[in-house]
Amino acid sequence: MNKNDQKLEQTFRWFGPADEVTLADIKQTGATGIVTALHQIPCGDVWTEADIMERKKMIEDAGLTWSVVESVNIHESIKTGTAERDLYIEHYKISLKNLSKAGINVVCYNFMPVLDWTRTHLRFTLPDKAVALRYDAIALAAFDLYILKRLEAFTEFSEDVQQRAKAYLANLKDDEVKLLTETIMAGLPGTDEVFTIPEFNEHLEKYSKVDKTVLRENLAYFLKGIIPTAEAEGIKMCIHPDDPPFPILGLPRIVCDEEDLQFIVDAVDSDSNGITFCTGSLGANPANDLPAMIERLGHKVHFWHLRNVQREVDGSFYEAPHLEGSNSMYAIMKAVVNEQEKRVASGKGIVNIPMRPDHGHLILDDFNRNTYPGYSVIGRLKGLAELRGLELGIRGN
Missing domain, CATH: 3.20.20.150 (Divalent-metal-dependent TIM barrel enzymes)
Structure with missing residues (x-):
C-alpha cells in the first residue's frame, strides 16, 4: 500500500x-x-x-x-x-x-x-480578534425561560440559573434579543431556514x-x-x-x-x-x-x-x-x-x-x-x- x-x-x-x-x-x-x-x-x-x-x-x-x-x-x-x-x-x-x-x-x-x-452566538470575538462560534449556557436558559417561555424549563433550571438568565436578558437590547432568537432557531446547515416561536412550539408538541x-x-x-x-x-x-x-x-x-x-x-x-x-x-x-x-x-x-x-x-x-x-x-x-x-x-x-x-x-x-x-x-x-x-x-x- x-x-x-x-x-x-x-x-x-x-x-x-x-x-x-x-x-x-x-x-x-x-x-x-x-x-x-x-x-x-x-x-x-x-x-x-x-x-x-x-x-x-x-x-x-x-x-x-x-x-x-x-x-x-x-x-x-x-x-x-x-x-x-x-x-x-x-x-x-x-x-x-x-x-x-x-x-x-x-x-x-x-x-x-x-x-x-445549536449556538447562541455566531460572532464571538476572541482576544486575537478572530471570531468564533459560542454556546452560552445562560443565554440559552434566558431564551428557553423568558422568550420561548417553555413551562417545563422552570423545573429544569436551578433558581440561580433562572436569576442569572433573567439578568442576562434584561441587559439585551431589542435587536440583540432578536439576534439571539434567530441564532438559536436556525434550521439545517446550508439553508436560510429560521423557525418562528409558534413553529418551534408546534415541533415541541410533536415531541x-x-x-x-x-x-x-x-x-x-x-x-x-x-x-x-x-x-x-x-x-x-x-x-x-x-x-x-x-x-x-x-x-x-x-x-x-x-x-x-x-x-x-x-x-x-x-x-x-x-x-x-x-x-x-x-x-x-x-x-x-x-x-x-x-x-x-x-x-x-x-x-x-x-x-x-x-x-x-x-x-x-x-x-x-x-x-x-x-x-x-x-x-x-x-x-x-x-x-x-x-x-x-x-x-x-x-x-x-x-x-x-x-x-x-x-x-x-x-x-x-x-x-x-x-x-x-x-x-x-x-x-x-x-x-x-x-x-x-x-x-x-
Missing part, C-alpha cells in the same frame, strides 16, 4: 454552488475531497441519479472528489415515529442506491430533533411523548430499515454526535457519549452502521475521554470531524483553535493514527479515513466574505494545515 493511502483523506465541507467558498478556493487548501449535500432537495425527498451526477461532475471538473455526503437529512416523521416514517425510509433507501451508483459510499447523518447544531428511550427506539427502527440496503450497496453510514451533547429546549438527545454510541452500533451489527467522530461535539461533554473512546470504538468510525472547544464551568463553550482548547488534539490524533495502523495490519476498514477541519474562525480576509457560520475558508485552511502537520509529525513521515 502506498504511504499516502495510509494517511487521512483531507476534505473540506462545501455547501454547493451558492457557497461563497468556491471549489477553486478549496483546491488551493490542499484538500482533495469534498464533503457536501444536495441542500436544494427538501428533507425526505429522493435524491435522483441526475441530481447526484450533476453535483459530482461539478466537483470532479474542479479536480476534486466527492468523498462524503453530509448529510442525507432524516425526515422528522422517522424521528417521531409517525405512520409516514416507512415511506420516508423507502425514499432514503432509494437515495442511498442512487449515491452508490455514482460511486459515493460514505454518508454522514444526524438524529438531532428539529434543530441541527411531547418522545423521550430519550422512544427516540432511541425510533433510531434503531430507522437503522434496521436502511442498513441492509447500505450494506448491499457498499455504503458506510456514520452518525454525527449531538451538538451540544446534552438535552436542550425540551428536546431529547441520544448521541452524546460512549454509551449512546455503543447502543447505536449494537442496534444493527454491520460495518455499514458506523460513526462520524466529531471531537468538538463530543468534546463539549467533559465526561467524554475522546482518545479512550477512539481506542474502543475507532473500528466503527468512517469519518472524522476534527475541531476543539474551550469548555467553561457553567456548561458554556466556544470554538477554540484546532490545536488548543479543552481536549488534547495530539492525544486524539495519536489515537486516530493508531486506529489506522490497526486497519493496515488487519486489512479491514477504510484506511485513509476522510477527515475535515470544522467550525473555523473568521480571520484575515474571511471578514470580507459572507460564508456560512463556522465555514470560513481561511480559518478552516489554518485548521487543516495544523491537523495535517500534527498527523505527519505523529507518523514521523
Whole structure:
C-alpha cells in the first residue's frame, strides 16, 4: 500500500454552488475531497441519479472528489415515529442506491430533533480578534425561560440559573434579543431556514411523548430499515454526535457519549452502521475521554470531524483553535493514527479515513466574505494545515 493511502483523506465541507467558498478556493487548501449535500432537495425527498451526477461532475471538473455526503437529512416523521416514517425510509433507501451508483459510499447523518447544531452566538470575538462560534449556557436558559417561555424549563433550571438568565436578558437590547432568537432557531446547515416561536412550539408538541428511550427506539427502527440496503450497496453510514451533547429546549438527545454510541452500533451489527467522530461535539461533554473512546470504538468510525472547544464551568463553550482548547488534539490524533495502523495490519476498514477541519474562525480576509457560520475558508485552511502537520509529525513521515 502506498504511504499516502495510509494517511487521512483531507476534505473540506462545501455547501454547493451558492457557497461563497468556491471549489477553486478549496483546491488551493490542499484538500482533495469534498464533503457536501444536495441542500436544494427538501428533507425526505429522493435524491435522483441526475441530481447526484450533476453535483459530482461539478466537483470532479474542479479536480476534486466527492468523498462524503453530509448529510442525507432524516425526515422528522422517522424521528417521531409517525405512520409516514416507512415511506420516508423507502425514499432514503432509494437515495442511498442512487449515491452508490455514482460511486459515493460514505454518508454522514444526524438524529438531532428539529434543530441541527445549536449556538447562541455566531460572532464571538476572541482576544486575537478572530471570531468564533459560542454556546452560552445562560443565554440559552434566558431564551428557553423568558422568550420561548417553555413551562417545563422552570423545573429544569436551578433558581440561580433562572436569576442569572433573567439578568442576562434584561441587559439585551431589542435587536440583540432578536439576534439571539434567530441564532438559536436556525434550521439545517446550508439553508436560510429560521423557525418562528409558534413553529418551534408546534415541533415541541410533536415531541411531547418522545423521550430519550422512544427516540432511541425510533433510531434503531430507522437503522434496521436502511442498513441492509447500505450494506448491499457498499455504503458506510456514520452518525454525527449531538451538538451540544446534552438535552436542550425540551428536546431529547441520544448521541452524546460512549454509551449512546455503543447502543447505536449494537442496534444493527454491520460495518455499514458506523460513526462520524466529531471531537468538538463530543468534546463539549467533559465526561467524554475522546482518545479512550477512539481506542474502543475507532473500528466503527468512517469519518472524522476534527475541531476543539474551550469548555467553561457553567456548561458554556466556544470554538477554540484546532490545536488548543479543552481536549488534547495530539492525544486524539495519536489515537486516530493508531486506529489506522490497526486497519493496515488487519486489512479491514477504510484506511485513509476522510477527515475535515470544522467550525473555523473568521480571520484575515474571511471578514470580507459572507460564508456560512463556522465555514470560513481561511480559518478552516489554518485548521487543516495544523491537523495535517500534527498527523505527519505523529507518523514521523
